Amino acid sequence: MNKAITVLVSVDSSSILMGSRHYKNYLISLVSRYNLDSVVEILETGSFGRYDRGVLMMLLPDSVVYAMTSEKDVELFVTEQLLKGRRVDKLIVKDFEPAGAIETTVVSEEMRVVLKNAGRMNPRDIEEYIAREGYQALGKALGTKPEEVIAEIRKSNLRGRGGAGFPTGLKWEFTSRTEAPEKYVICNADEGEPGTFKDRLIMEGDPHLVIEGMAIAAYAVGASRGYVYIRGEYYESVDNLRTAIRQAYEYGLLGENILGTQFSFDLSVRLGAGAYICGEETALIESIEGKSGRPRLRPPYPPVKGVHQLPTVVNNVETFGCVPHIVNRGADWFLSIGTDSSPGTKVYSLCGNLVKRGIVEVPMGTTTADLIYSFGGGIAGGRTLKMIQTGGAAGTFIKPDEISFPLDFDSMRNHNVSLGSGVILAIDDTHCAVDIGLNLMEFFAHESCGKCTPCREGTRMIIHLLGQISKGKGTPDMIDHLYNISSTMEDASFCGLGQSVCVPLGSLLDRFRSEIEDHIGAEACPLEVCKFEKPAKQKARRW
Amino acid sequence: MMLTKEDVTKTVHDIYERVREKSFEEGDMLINALHAIQDHYGNYIPLEAAETLKELTGLPLSKIYGVMTFYTMFSNKPRGKYVIRFCKSLPCHVRRGRSVIEALKGKLGIGFTETTEDRLFTLEESSCLGLCGVSPVMMINDEAYGNLTPERVEEIVDAIVTRERSDEE
Numbered sequence: 001m002n003k004a005i006t007v008l009v010s011v012d013s014s015s016i017l018m019g020s021r022h023y024k025n026y027l028i029s030l031v032s033r034y035n036l037d038s039v040v041e042i043l044e045t046g047s048f049g050r051y052d053r054g055v056l057m058m059l060l061p062d063s064v065v066y067a068m069t070s071e072k073d074v075e076l077f078v079t080e081q082l083l084k085g086r087r088v089d090k091l092i093v094k095d096f097e098p099a100g101a102i103e104t105t106v107v108s109e110e111m112r113v114v115l116k117n118a119g120r121m122n123p124r125d126i127e128e129y130i131a132r133e134g135y136q137a138l139g140k141a142l143g144t145k146p147e148e149v150i151a152e153i154r155k156s157n158l159r160g161r162g163g164a165g166f167p168t169g170l171k172w173e174f175t176s177r178t179e180a181p182e183k184y185v186i187c188n189a190d191e192g193e194p195g196t197f198k199d200r201l202i203m204e205g206d207p208h209l210v211i212e213g214m215a216i217a218a219y220a221v222g223a224s225r226g227y228v229y230i231r232g233e234y235y236e237s238v239d240n241l242r243t244a245i246r247q248a249y250e251y252g253l254l255g256e257n258i259l260g261t262q263f264s265f266d267l268s269v270r271l272g273a274g275a276y277i278c279g280e281e282t283a284l285i286e287s288i289e290g291k292s293g294r295p296r297l298r299p300p301y302p303p304v305k306g307v308h309q310l311p312t313v314v315n316n317v318e319t320f321g322c323v324p325h326i327v328n329r330g331a332d333w334f335l336s337i338g339t340d341s342s343p344g345t346k347v348y349s350l351c352g353n354l355v356k357r358g359i360v361e362v363p364m365g366t367t368t369a370d371l372i373y374s375f376g377g378g379i380a381g382g383r384t385l386k387m388i389q390t391g392g393a394a395g396t397f398i399k400p401d402e403i404s405f406p407l408d409f410d411s412m413r414n415h416n417v418s419l420g421s422g423v424i425l426a427i428d429d430t431h432c433a434v435d436i437g438l439n440l441m442e443f444f445a446h447e448s449c450g451k452c453t454p455c456r457e458g459t460r461m462i463i464h465l466l467g468q469i470s471k472g473k474g475t476p477d478m479i480d481h482l483y484n485i486s487s488t489m490e491d492a493s494f495c496g497l498g499q500s501v502c503v504p505l506g507s508l509l510d511r512f513r514s515e516i517e518d519h520i521g522a523e524a525c526p527l528e529v530c531k532f533e534k535p536a537k538q539k540a541r542r543w
Numbered sequence: 544m545m546l547t548k549e550d551v552t553k554t555v556h557d558i559y560e561r562v563r564e565k566s567f568e569e570g571d572m573l574i575n576a577l578h579a580i581q582d583h584y585g586n587y588i589p590l591e592a593a594e595t596l597k598e599l600t601g602l603p604l605s606k607i608y609g610v611m612t613f614y615t616m617f618s619n620k621p622r623g624k625y626v627i628r629f630c631k632s633l634p635c636h637v638r639r640g641r642s643v644i645e646a647l648k649g650k651l652g653i654g655f656t657e658t659t660e661d662r663l664f665t666l667e668e669s670s671c672l673g674l675c676g677v678s679p680v681m682m683i684n685d686e687a688y689g690n691l692t693p694e695r696v697e698e699i700v701d702a703i704v705t706r707e708r709s710d711e712e
Contacts, residue, residue: 013674013687014674014676014677014689016687017674017677017680017686017687017688017689018677018689018690050676051676051677191673192670192671192673193671194632194633194634194670194671194675195632195633195634195671195675196671196673196675197673197674197675197676199673200673225567225568227567231673232578232614232616233616233628233669233672233673233682234673235685266567268567268571270567270571270574270575271574271575271578272614273574273577273578273614273615273616273617274614274615274616274617274669275613275614275615276670287574288570288571289570290569290570290571290572290573290574290610291606291610292609292610292613292614293613293614294613307570308570349675349676350676351634351675351676351678352633352634352637352638352675353637353638357675357676357677357678358676359676389633393632393633393671425633425634425637427633427637428637431637436633436636436637439631439632439633439636440633442631443631443632443633443670446668446670447670449613
């Protein structure tokens with residue numbers, strides 16, 4: 001970057017569909033029309049984390065963020081700011097706090113660790129990553145023994161960011177201890193939990209971080225092959241990761257004898273083909289082997305028998321994203337962030353009826369209230385907050401009076417509020433609890449793989465019952481039936497998908513029971529969201 | 544366009560070889576080949592292709608059908624030139640997704656899993672597409688559209704129809 005001014009244009013997938021590619025090209029054409037080529041550099045970067053104002057561009061070295069919603073805005077930016085050096089106040093995002101990477105531990109402030117480079121550099125250029133401490137951690141790890149790497153990760157108490165929160169170091173240790181001719185490291189990038197879009201933005205904004213984390217894991221456990229399993233619909237992530245892998249091979253950071261050591265690691269991208277269940281690690285492994293993605297019986301767990309029955313580490317994108325930082329700065333640094341049980345930061349996906357939707361990275365232990373009001377800007381359209389689903393489709397529904405609890409891996413046990421994959425889905429008072437429940441269950445029914453009866457039939461029966469209630473055909477015994485089915489599914493389902501339905505459904509029934517009961521025997525849905533049919537002549541069939 | 548068995552066999556052989564060159568290991572082959580075959584035929588996999596894959600991979604036909612029908616991105620029925628995948632998950636639903644779906648169905652004159660008579664559009668429902676910052680969203684083939692309203696989806700469909708008509712002329 002030797003030109004005086006740099007403009008970073010956000011071209012992640014969400015910005016692209018607001019026109020960022022078009023604005024960037026238009027900006028380039030204007031810059032050359034005004035003969036500014038020699039002073040202004042225009043670069044693409046990943047997500048800035050929010051989408052409420054339009055396509056965001058950061059002006060450097062001033063660190064001022066502009067929002068563009070039309071070609072006129074771009075023209076104004078060029079003729080005023082770039083040509084004359086005058087700020088265009090109406091286009092500037094004033095409340096944009098350029099988060100200092102790895103600087104603060106005060107709750108309520110963004111702290112970018114995993115997202116350190118997203119939106120700050122060109123993700124398709126390995127040299128920019130290397131210039132920002134990239135692949136330093138891999139070099140450092142290769143200079144120590146594999147056991148030392150595992151010990152450091154264990155000490156850091158890094159826990160899986162995909163939702164389950166299993167200690168990463170322990171998983172690596174199990175894999176390392178299993179004797180086998182070959183081992184695998186897999187990055188679970190089959191992000192499908194409704195409301196989650198953090199992994200997409202990490203991969204689009206900083207693909208080398210994921211590769212580096214995986215290579216360190218491979219060295220630690222003694223693996224020489226790896227896969228990044230990405231959703232088939234994530235075209236931009238696939239593209240950026242493939243580019244990054246190719247560059248890493250060219251630079252000798254993947255392949256044979258990495259950095260002149262005995263360590264070799266081959267990495268490839270595998271596409272999913274549309275199946276939520278493939279986010280479950282054993283289903284993902286089946287899919288990697290070229291089969292339908294139906295889960296396996298556990299145990300044995302992947303660290304003992306994974307891909308081709310060989311020991312396999314499976315971690316989430318964000319988990320791998322933490323690894324290079326822990327290796328670089330040490331476990332004690334990581335432990336100093338977040339809460340006792342859950343150190344580090346968490347990337348949240350803020351969505352639903354919020355003013356500012358997007359991603360934000362904060363220390364573990366930040367409250368739902370902070371996420372909704374400090375970062376999400378409150379509820380859109382002047383409405384009132386009615387409920388929040390935390391953690392994704394398999395997460396809990398909570399009421400507004402429960403948003404002051406800190407979120408971490410223990411908040412489920414302590415407050416019945418799940419962290420899951422870090423979704424904060426705010427729902428305003430125009431929505432009906434029955435309708436929300438029905439929509440949610442349609443998702444689970446659609447994504448149930450059909451392997452086991454409790455999940456396949458249970459989701460169908462729940463939809464039937466909620467459907468009857470939403471049509472005005474509900475009977476008082478139905479709520480008990482819903483509880484029964486959900487607890488049967490929890491006990492008897494084969495994998496996490498069916499077992500976890502009780503979390504959202506149970507929390508909805510517990511916390512919004514009176515609203516659901518108000519549908520039964522009533523003339524109409526209290527909020528007139530559900531469309532009641534004419535009352536049935538005969539009594540509704542009993543289950 | 545009528546496909547002859549000979550054409551399909553030859554095409555699938557070629558695609559399979561191409562996929563093999565780029566492939567990491569044997570396990571990759573089937574799903575990667577299905578992606579490539581579907582891209583080639585434009586939104587679907589002809590049944591004849593599965594028979595050819597059976598010979599190439601040595602896998603039983605039942606397994607190939609099983610994989611083809613398990614994953615929602617694959618289809619063994621011809622779909623429209625533009626496959627519209629509309630997200631039905633909660634983050635889109637609570638941003639008035641339902642009214643947009645109704646507008647889209649009305650505009651196209653079809654429901655989910657149906658194809659318009661001119662074979663231009665197929666409408667499918669999708670689970671979360673991971674673009675919740677700009678919901679409601681849909682994808683048309685590999686392109687995403689966000690912050691949708693009933694008016695906007697009609698404009699988007701109109702723009703495609705206009706483009707297609709001018710291409711014909």
